[in-house]
Amino acid sequence: MKDLLAIFWRLLRAHRWAMIRGGGLSFVVLFMGAALLGLSGWFIVAAAAAGLAGVGAMFDVFRPSALVRFLALGRAAGRYGERLLTHDATLRGLEHLRADILRSFLGASFGRMTRIRGAQALNRLTADVDALDGVSLRLFLPVMAALATHLVVYLGLHWLLGGQIAAWISLGYVLGGGLILSVAARLAAQGATARERASQDFRSALIDMIRARRDLAVYGRLPEQAARVGGAEIRQAAGAQGQDAAERRVGVLLNLLTQGIAAGALGLGVAAVSAGDFAPAFASLGFFAALGLAETLAPLRRLAPDLGRMRMAAHRVRVQIGVPAADPVRPAGGAPVARTGPRVVLERVSIARPGTRLPVVRDLSLTAAQGETVALTAPSGGGKSTVLLALAGLLPVASGEMRLNGTAIATLDEAALRASVVLVPQRSALIAGTLEDNLRLGCETITPEDMQAALRACALERVSVARGGLQMRIGARGEGLSGGEARRVALARAILRRPEVLLLDEPTEGLDQKTAAEVLKGIRDYLLHSTIIMASHRQSEVVFADKTVKIETGI
Numbered sequence: 151m152k153d154l155l156a157i158f159w160r161l162l163r164a165h166r167w168a169m170i171r172g173g174g175l176s177f178v179v180l181f182m183g184a185a186l187l188g189l190s191g192w193f194i195v196a197a198a199a200a201g202l203a204g205v206g207a208m209f210d211v212f213r214p215s216a217l218v219r220f221l222a223l224g225r226a227a228g229r230y231g232e233r234l235l236t237h238d239a240t241l242r243g244l245e246h247l248r249a250d251i252l253r254s255f256l257g258a259s260f261g262r263m264t265r266i267r268g269a270q271a272l273n274r275l276t277a278d279v280d281a282l283d284g285v286s287l288r289l290f291l292p293v294m295a296a297l298a299t300h301l302v303v304y305l306g307l308h309w310l311l312g313g314q315i316a317a318w319i320s321l322g323y324v325l326g327g328g329l330i331l332s333v334a335a336r337l338a339a340q341g342a343t344a345r346e347r348a349s350q351d352f353r354s355a356l357i358d359m360i361r362a363r364r365d366l367a368v369y370g371r372l373p374e375q376a377a378r379v380g381g382a383e384i385r386q387a388a389g390a391q392g393q394d395a396a397e398r399r400v401g402v403l404l405n406l407l408t409q410g411i412a413a414g415a416l417g418l419g420v421a422a423v424s425a426g427d428f429a430p431a432f433a434s435l436g437f438f439a440a441l442g443l444a445e446t447l448a449p450l451r452r453l454a455p456d457l458g459r460m461r462m463a464a465h466r467v468r469v470q471i472g473v474p475a476a477d478p479v480r481p482a483g484g485a486p487v488a489r490t491g492p493r494v495v496l497e498r499v500s501i502a503r504p505g506t507r508l509p510v511v512r513d514l515s516l517t518a519a520q521g522e523t524v525a526l527t528a529p530s531g532g533g534k535s536t537v538l539l540a541l542a543g544l545l546p547v548a549s550g551e552m553r554l555n556g557t558a559i560a561t562l563d564e565a566a567l568r569a570s571v572v573l574v575p576q577r578s579a580l581i582a583g584t585l586e587d588n589l590r591l592g593c594e595t596i597t598p599e600d601m602q603a604a605l606r607a608c609a610l611e612r613v614s615v616a617r618g619g620l621q622m623r624i625g626a627r628g629e630g631l632s633g634g635e636a637r638r639v640a641l642a643r644a645i646l647r648r649p650e651v652l653l654l655d656e657p658t659e660g661l662d663q664k665t666a667a668e669v670l671k672g673i674r675d676y677l678l679h680s681t682i683i684m685a686s687h688r689q690s691e692v693v694f695a696d697k698t699v700k701i702e703t704g705i
C-alpha cells in the first residue's frame with residue numbers, strides 16, 4: 151500500500167488542482183446519481199399516493215420534476231468534466247513519472263548503466279507506467295469519492311428517514327463492499343502475480359529473441375526461443391482470462407450486495423410506514439437511493455483483479471526512481487582543466503573494478519606529452535580498458551593520482567573533462583539513421599566539411615561516397631556496415647570533437663594492416679596536438695606509438 155500511496159502522491163503533485171477538482175466532481179456525480187434515483191422514486195410514489203387520495207390536483211409536480219431534470223443534466227455534465235479532469239491529470243502525471251524513470255536510467259552510475267537490460271528498461275517505461283493509471287482512476291479517486299458520497303447520503307437519509315435506514319444503507323455498502331473487494335483482491339493476487347510475470351517474461355523474451363536472432367539462428371536455437379515467447383504469451387492470455395472471470399465474480403457479488411441492501415432498506419421503510427413514522431413515499435426514497443448508490447461500487451469492480459499488477463508495478467517504479475543519481479567519480483562543480491603541467495600524468499595508480507577486492511591495475515606510472523602517442527600493453531584481461539575508463543573519469547582510482555594538465559582528474563569539472571577527453575571503447579554504439587546522424591552524436595555544431603575531413607582521416611571517404619555520402623543509411627547497432635567500417639565511424643565521430651586527450655581501446659581491431667596504418671596516420675595528422683593513449687594488442691599500433699607502457703596487472 152505504501153508504494154501505491156507514494157505513486158498516487160506523485161500523480162497528485164504533478165497536477166494537484168485538476169486532480170482535486172476531478173475527485174470533487176466524482177463525488178458530485180455519485181451523489182447526484184443517488185439523489186436522482188431517490189427523488190424519482192419518491193416523486194412517483196408520492197404522486198401515485200396523492201392520486202389515490204384524490205388530492206392529485208394539489209400535488210406540486212413542477213418543483214420535483216425540475217429538480218429531477220437538474221440532477222439528470224448535472225450528473226451527465228459532471229461525469230464529462232470528471233472524466234476530462236481526472237484522465238487528463240493522470241495521463242500528465244504518468245508523463246512526469248516516465249520522465250523520472252528515464253532520468254533515473256540516464257543518471258545511473260557508469261557501473262549500473264552497463265548492467266541495465268534494454269528489455270527491463272522498456273518494461274519499466276511502458277508496461278509498468280501503463281499499469282499505474284489505475285492508481286488514481288480505479289483506486290484512490292473512486293474510493294475517496296465513494297466514501298464521501300456514503301457519508302453525505304448517510305447524513306441526508308438520517309435527517310429524512312432516521313438513523314436505522316441510513317446506517318443500513320451506508321454501512322452496508324462501506325462494510326459489505328469493502329469486505330467483498332478486499333477478499334476478492336486477496337484471492338486474485340496470485341493470478342495477478344502470475345499474469346504480470348508472464349507479461350514481463352513475454353516482453354523480455356521477445357526483445358532478447360529479436361536482438362540475438364542471428365546467433366540463435368546460427369546455433370539452431372531460434373525455435374526454442376520462439377517457443378519460450380509463445381509459452382509466455384499463452385500464460386499471459388490465460389492470466390487475462392482468469393482476471394476477467396474474477397472481475398465477473400466480483401460483479402455478481404456486488405450486484406447481490408446492492409439487491410440485499412435495497413431489499414433491506416425497503417423492508418425497514420415498510421416497517422417504519424406501518425409504525426406511522428413517515429409516509430410511504432419516504433420508504434421508496436430509501437429503496438431507490440440504495441439502488442442509486444450501487445454506482446459507487448461500479449468503478450471498483452476491476453480493482454480486485456488489477457490491484458496485484460498495480461502493486462508490483464508501483465513497487466518496481468518506486469525502486470527505480472528512488473535509485474540515487476550516479477555516485478559521482480568527481481564532485482559537481484569541480485576544477486576547470488588547467489593549462490600547465492604535462493598533458494597526462496599517472497603516478498603509482500592502482501585501480502579496482504567495482505565488486506572486486508584486488509586491484510586490476512597496480513602502481514602504474516606514465517607521462518604523456520602534448521602530441522604524443524602512447525601504447526598501453528598487457529595480456530588480455532590485464533587492465534588496459536580499465537586504465538582508459540579511469541582516465542575518462544568513469545572509474546575511480548584506488549590509490550595514486552591521475553592528472554590532466556596538472557589537475558587531478560578526480561577533481562575536474564564534469565563538462566570540462568568531457569570537452570577535453572574522449573574515449574572510443576572496444577564496442578561503440580551506432581544509432582539507426584544516416585552517417586551524418588552518427589557523426590553529429592559526438593558534436594552538434596560540426597560542418598559537412600569537418601565531417602568529410604574526419605571520414606578521410608579514418609579511411610572512410612571512399613566507402614561513404616559509394617553509398618550516398620553523409621546521407622548513407624546505417625541500421626540499428628551499425629547494421630549494414632562491416633565491423634571495421636563501424637569501428638572507423640566511431641573513430642571519426644571521436645576525432646570530430648578535437649579532444650586534448652584521445653583514448654582509443656584497440657582502435658585498429660578488425661582492420662587489415664594497410665587500412666590500420668592509414669587510419670592511425672590519418673587520426674594523428676587530424677589531431678596534431680592531441681595526446682593519444684591507446685590500449686593495444688597489435689604490433690602495428692605499438693610500432694606506430696611514440697612510446698609503450700606495459701601495465702603490471704594486480705590479478
Ligand SMILES: Nc1ncnc2c1ncn2[C@@H]1O[C@H](COP(=O)(O)OP(=O)(O)OP(=O)(O)O)[C@@H](O)[C@H]1O
Pocket residue numbers: 503504505506510528529530531532533534535536537685687705
Ligand atoms: N564491469 C566489470 N566488473 C568487474 N570486473 C571487470 C569488469 N570489466 C572487466 N572486468 C575485469 O577486469 C579485468 C581487466 O579487464 P580489462 O577489460 O581492463 O582488460 P583488457 O586488458 O582491456 O582486456 P582485453 O585486451 O581482453 O580487452 C579483467 O579481469 C576483467 O574480467
